[in-house]
Amino acid sequence: MLILVIGLVVFFCLHSVRLVAPHWRETIMQQHGAMRWKMRFGMITLLSTAFIVMGYLQMRVExxxxxxxxxxxxxxxxxxxxxxxxxxxxxxxxxxxxxxxxxxxxxxxxxxxxxxxxxxxxxxxxxxxxxxxxxxxxxxxxxxxxxxxxxxxxxxxxxxxxxxxxxxxxxxxxxxxxxxxxxxxxxxxxxxx
Structure with a gap:
């Protein structure tokens, strides 16, 4: 269950940045470049999604x-x-x-x-x-x-x-x-x- 919770928390925190801090997101994209932001966003999204899938499949065993x-x-x-x-x-x-x-x-x-x-x-x-x-x-x-x-x-x-x-x-x-x-x-x- 812990892996699932970690995956969900990371996924929703990441996908809520634009929701709760849109100006911060825009500032970071301007400072570091949109491509770097998108690459980091994509990598963390993939990692959190993998945690969600692994945690979900583990919980389905029992x-x-x-x-x-x-x-x-x-x-x-x-x-x-x-x-x-x-x-x-x-x-x-x-x-x-x-x-x-x-x-x-x-x-x-x-x-x-x-x-x-x-x-x-x-x-x-x-x-x-x-x-x-x-x-x-x-x-x-x-x-x-x-x-x-x-x-x-x-x-x-x-x-x-x-x-x-x-x-x-x-x-x-x-x-x-x-x-x-x-x-x-x-x-x-x-x-x-």
């Missing part, structure tokens, strides 16, 4: 069950993950409608992904991982949206259907890769069962 979700929640989770992947694609592809209207589609993706996994899994490890991601994404989205309203941010770029279709294609390809191979290979559980 799980502490809080509840036993019904089978239909797995099917609902599969559909919700597809929707989450569309929002993730909308964040990665430039000029999508979701990016223009919402501003932070990746945080919506994290919310939906975390919620989907919370309703379909009932162990303590699941609640720790997916519950913390859900809370973090809700708080982050609220803070960023409030900041944007206060600053009068207007997203006036030209969005188009071709960008939304690219996000949808990303979602479909990713979903099939995850559902039919990656989830089983990394987590050891097939979401299709």
């Amino acid at each position: 799980p502490v069950w809080l509840w036993f979700p019904p089978v239909w929640t797995r099917h609902l989770a599969g559909l919700l993950v597809l929707v989450a992947l569309f929002f993730a694609g909308s964040a990665l592809v430039p000029n999508t409608t979701m990016k223009k209207k919402i501003g932070y589609p990746m945080l919506i993706a994290v919310k939906i992904w975390a919620f989907a996994h919370l309703i379909s899994n009932g162990s303590l490890a699941d609640v720790m991982v997916f519950g913390s991601f859900l809370v973090w994404s809700i708080v982050s989205f609220a803070v960023y949206r409030r900041r944007d309203r206060k600053a009068g941010v207007i997203r006036d770029f030209e969005s188009g259907v071709q960008y939304d279709l690219a996000a949808f294609a990303f979602a479909m390809v990713s979903w099939f890769a995850i559902a039919f191979y990656l989830h089983q290979a990394i987590i050891g559980v097939s979401p299709l069962v």
Whole structure:
């Protein structure tokens, strides 16, 4: 459990820098260069993610069950993950409608992904991982949206259907890769069962 907690704390502290200290982040990027910041950010993110995965897999060996979700929640989770992947694609592809209207589609993706996994899994490890991601994404989205309203941010770029279709294609390809191979290979559980 300690490895999981360390991974989660490091991951969320790192990903909350922009949330709690945006000016400090910008100052460090100007002093040391954006590339150096991104490399350090990426390395620490990979390390913390590895801790989260290792800790999660260790806790699954002898799980502490809080509840036993019904089978239909797995099917609902599969559909919700597809929707989450569309929002993730909308964040990665430039000029999508979701990016223009919402501003932070990746945080919506994290919310939906975390919620989907919370309703379909009932162990303590699941609640720790997916519950913390859900809370973090809700708080982050609220803070960023409030900041944007206060600053009068207007997203006036030209969005188009071709960008939304690219996000949808990303979602479909990713979903099939995850559902039919990656989830089983990394987590050891097939979401299709």
